[in-house]
Amino acid sequence: MSELIVTLLRVGYLVVLWLLVLSAVSVLRRDIFGTRVIARGSVLTGSRRSVPDGGANQRSSRASRGAPSTIRVTAGPLRGTTLKLGQSSVLIGRAPSSTLVLDDDYASNRHARIFPEDGQWFVEDLESRNGTYLGAHRVHGPTPVTIGTPIRIGQTVIELHR
Amino acid sequence: MATVAPSRVRTGRGVEITLLLLALTLGIGAYALVGLATGDALPAGFGGYAATLAAIAVGLHLILRWRAPYADPLILPIVMALNGIGLAMIHRIDLRLDARGLTAGFGDRQELWTIIGAACAAVVLILLRDHRTLRRYTYTAMVVGLVLLVLPMLPGLGVNINGAQVWVRVGPFSVQPAEFAKIALAVFFAGYLVTHRDVLTLAGPKILGLQLPRLRDFGPIVLAWAVSILVLVRQTDLGSSLLFFGLFVAMLYVATERWSWILIGLLMFAAGAVLAANIFGHVGARVDVWLNALDPEIYNRDPGGSGQVVRGLFGMASGGLFGTGWGEGYPDLVPYANSDFIMASLGEELGLTGVMAILMLYLILIERGIRTGIGLRDGFGKLLASGLSFVVALQCFVVVGGVTRLIPLTGLTMPFLASGGSSLVANWIVVALLLRMSDGARRPAGEGGGGLVSTETSLEVVPGDSEPPARDLDPGDTGEFASDDQHTEVVERP
Numbered sequence: 001m002s003e004l005i006v007t008l009l010r011v012g013y014l015v016v017l018w019l020l021v022l023s024a025v026s027v028l029r030r031d032i033f034g035t036r037v038i039a040r041g042s043v044l045t046g047s048r049r050s051v052p053d054g055g056a057n058q059r060s061s062r063a064s065r066g067a068p069s070t071i072r073v074t075a076g077p078l079r080g081t082t083l084k085l086g087q088s089s090v091l092i093g094r095a096p097s098s099t100l101v102l103d104d105d106y107a108s109n110r111h112a113r114i115f116p117e118d119g120q121w122f123v124e125d126l127e128s129r130n131g132t133y134l135g136a137h138r139v140h141g142p143t144p145v146t147i148g149t150p151i152r153i154g155q156t157v158i159e160l161h162r
Numbered sequence: 163m164a165t166v167a168p169s170r171v172r173t174g175r176g177v178e179i180t181l182l183l184l185a186l187t188l189g190i191g192a193y194a195l196v197g198l199a200t201g202d203a204l205p206a207g208f209g210g211y212a213a214t215l216a217a218i219a220v221g222l223h224l225i226l227r228w229r230a231p232y233a234d235p236l237i238l239p240i241v242m243a244l245n246g247i248g249l250a251m252i253h254r255i256d257l258r259l260d261a262r263g264l265t266a267g268f269g270d271r272q273e274l275w276t277i278i279g280a281a282c283a284a285v286v287l288i289l290l291r292d293h294r295t296l297r298r299y300t301y302t303a304m305v306v307g308l309v310l311l312v313l314p315m316l317p318g319l320g321v322n323i324n325g326a327q328v329w330v331r332v333g334p335f336s337v338q339p340a341e342f343a344k345i346a347l348a349v350f351f352a353g354y355l356v357t358h359r360d361v362l363t364l365a366g367p368k369i370l371g372l373q374l375p376r377l378r379d380f381g382p383i384v385l386a387w388a389v390s391i392l393v394l395v396r397q398t399d400l401g402s403s404l405l406f407f408g409l410f411v412a413m414l415y416v417a418t419e420r421w422s423w424i425l426i427g428l429l430m431f432a433a434g435a436v437l438a439a440n441i442f443g444h445v446g447a448r449v450d451v452w453l454n455a456l457d458p459e460i461y462n463r464d465p466g467g468s469g470q471v472v473r474g475l476f477g478m479a480s481g482g483l484f485g486t487g488w489g490e491g492y493p494d495l496v497p498y499a500n501s502d503f504i505m506a507s508l509g510e511e512l513g514l515t516g517v518m519a520i521l522m523l524y525l526i527l528i529e530r531g532i533r534t535g536i537g538l539r540d541g542f543g544k545l546l547a548s549g550l551s552f553v554v555a556l557q558c559f560v561v562v563g564g565v566t567r568l569i570p571l572t573g574l575t576m577p578f579l580a581s582g583g584s585s586l587v588a589n590w591i592v593v594a595l596l597l598r599m600s601d602g603a604r605r606p607a608g609e610g611g612g613g614l615v616s617t618e619t620s621l622e623v624v625p626g627d628s629e630p631p632a633r634d635l636d637p638g639d640t641g642e643f644a645s646d647d648q649h650t651e652v653v654e655r656p
Contacts, residue, residue, distance in 0.1 A: 009195055010487035014512065016191065017519040020184040020243055024236050024526050027177055028533075071607070081539060084606030096294045099607050101540035105360075 068121055068147050068160035071114065076156030077103045085160075089115030092153060093126070106130050106154030114145065114160075121145045121160060130154055174235030174604075175227055181239035182219045189215050189246015192488055196254040199489025205253075214273060215246055218280045222287075229287050230601035234534060237600065240527045241578055241593050245276055245586075247520065248579035250488070251500065251507055258494035268500050268581045275583035279590030286594035293599045297542045300353025307346035310339035311389065311406075315396050328399045328573075340393075340402045341588035344409065344553055345595070351410055352545035355417035359541075363418040387430050400438070400445060401574035405556055407431055412552040413545055416535075452570040470497045474506030474565055478517075485513030500581040502573065505565045520579075521562070528555045531596050537603030547599045550592050 071090065073081040083090070083100055090099045093111040102111070108128035115122055122142040125132040132139045133152040150157045190212045197205030205211075219242050226233050253269035260266040290296070296303070314320035314328050321329040321336055329336040355362070358379075365376045393403045411427030438445045447466035454460050455468040455475075462469075473496045481491065493499045493507030500507070509517045531551025535544045557574050564571035575585040577592075 006199070006487060006490075009198070010490075011484065013188075013191060013195060013488065014484060014515050014519070016184065016187055017512070017516060020181065020188060020239070021519050021522045021526070023181060023184065024240065024523070027174075027181075027236055028526065028529070078539070083539060086606045088607075090607045096297055096540055096542060099539070103541050 067119060068145075068162055070161045071100070072159050072161055073100075074150065074157050074159055076154070078156060085116075085121075087116065089113050092158070093128075100158075102153065102156055104154040104156045107156065111153050112139070112151070114151075115142075117142075123151055128153070173231050174233075175223070175231065178226070178235035178238060179223060181236065182223060182242060185239040185243035185246065186216055186219055188243045189250060192247055192250030193253060195488035196250055196257070197489075199487060200254075200257055211249075211273065214277065215242070215249075218242070218277065222280060222284060225284050225287050226597065229291075230597055232601045232604040233597040234530050234600035234604070236526060236530050237593060237597055240523045240530075241590075244520070244523060244527075244578040247508070248504065248576075248581075249273060249276065251493075251504055251511070251579070252581045254489055254511075255494050255500040255507060257489075258492070262494070271583065272581050272586070275586045278583070279587040282587055283590040283594035283597075286591055287598060290595075290598055293543050293546065293595065293602060294540060296349050296546070297353050297356075300350055303346045303353070304350035307343045307350055308389070310343035310346065311393060313339045328397050328402065335583065338582070338584035340399070341584040342591075344402075344405060345550070345588060345591055347406060348409060348413070348546060348549040348553065351413045352542050352549055355413055355545055356541040359417040362414070362423075363420060387434070399573060400448070400570075401560060401572035404431070404560060404572060405553065405574065408556045409549055409553055412556075413549045416548045417541075417545055448570045448572070452567060455567060470503065471565070471567060471571060473497075474503045475567065477506050478509035478566075481510040481513045483514050485509075485511050485516055487511060501575060502561070502571075502580065503565060504576055504580045505562055508579070521558070524554070524558045524577075528552075528558075530600065534596060534600040534603045538599060539603075543599050543602065547596060547603075550596060554589070554592065 069085055071083045071085060073079055078100075081100075091110065091113050092098055092100045092102060092107075093109050094102050094104065094107050095109040098110070108126070108130070110126045111128040112126055112132040113124045115124065121144070123132065123134055123139055123145050124142040125139045134143055134145065135149050139151075145151065145160055147160050147162055150159055193211055194204055194208060197203060197208065219238075222238055226238065249269065249272055252272050256266040256269040313330050319330055321331050328338050328340055330339055331337075361376075362379050365379065387407060389406065393399055393406065407427065407430075411424060411431075414423045414427070415421075435445075439449050440446065444466065447463075450460055451466070451468040451471055455471050457468075460468050461472055477491065477493055477496055480486065485491070488511055491507075491510040493503075493510050496503045496506055505517065505520075508520060512520075528551045531554070532548055535547035535551070538544050538547060554577050557577055560569065560572055560574045561576045561580075563569040564574075575582050577589040578586065
């Protein structure tokens, strides 16, 4: 083989190697530059709403525009955690099998459940010891949740967001 | 108060297949280039090799689509690329060893181990539907891990190869049980720490701004230290002992966020290492080699000379910025060029540019693992993901640091690159666990598929009196699986 081809192949291999590295980096650029941290309450304004929230949620968010798509933990040990909502209910508690596993001594194993019914999301207390509060009121039966209302479970506060 | 803006969930399977194509190009291309450079033709068995790699990539991709559709799209391509590059380099060194009349055939064996490793990963992905299942086996994992560690010391079972008593002979193969012990111990540490971290974090005196743990909470770390020292002494395996102790300290830090643990851990390891260097000849020799590698006296010393390290350094130096090209260098002049010193071999043939790219691939792999830990919503998963990623990171640091003479050389293997079946299979299992956990981390709540998640969330309790209330346990209890069996009557929601 000619010297030229050998050199081209040698350099070409390094180029492909870096191509893999750079394409991998471009896939994770959201992680590198960080998630968008924004002031509470400003999430719902402006153009962000035009972005659909992931494949699974597209249908539901088109069907009813005001439907929440995420749960956010705004206080407590898990603060900052977000959880995408799908079509089915979310179990919250300390049991490792919960959807949102709380690391909160004031929460029960199966503490509360958040579930959709006719396009509306409800929160239900599962006979927890310390109770579930929606705003300032203690929840007993299934209670409709509006977007942005704090749900307090032990030391943890979660909110539904669009 | 600030919140984190939501971002779209993509499964990432499309991205994965593009990157897999690139990764396969790298692995298969390297093999072809080796043949072209050494024999001016594609190597014999090239078709079979290419088909094997492609089948592994496609097979695992399809399994991910089937069983873990939200798994991280970067992990599999990076691992495929690293494994392919390693295979090509091992094959390339085989050719030279063969020409010099030395034992070769590492390449074929490594190819077989790659298939076994990928098959193990597939089995883990198919059988393990949710990583939280592993938490039930916390203490089983501890026993399994310790037994695996002790196994090579048993007479009649352990085999002493190259001065280290870390092998067990199983039929025609020698296996390093320590490689699998690290997975079991990571599971145990994660399960143990997730239940005990509050005690470790909050109890104890505060001295000089450091929150020191209580004396009785010291027990486990002392045990881990003792075991790692025992491994060091009995098996003359410095690398594994560093790995286990580092894993435990790192997971302790992740669990408690207390700097004091890292400080205590470093001090304890330093004390152990200094002691070992003074008492055991082979450890002392390694330190000598590290400090005065270029002394003629130490270079020529046998055994325990610095010839391997120095030749590796010269190999990398002759590679320069862009390397000699696949098949054009002399990496086989370094002893163990295809296992311990594979980074030096790659440095010679791919140059600094290539080695940097490979280290970047490791960096991204580890970043994805730790990112998975951040995304997971249960403490056990967070600890396990960060622990497993840390094991890979520590191995890279210790190996590359040893080869480049940043730290004393220890006997660890470069994950996925180095020749060695146990390490390869164990790391494929680690990757399968990371893929499984990243699926759990990225999956929207209530999407079907996941084991425990879906059984808990896709079932709807019948309103009415037939459902006994979920029992409320004391806030102080450990939150183990108390509630799993309390459904009596459930129906599927439409």
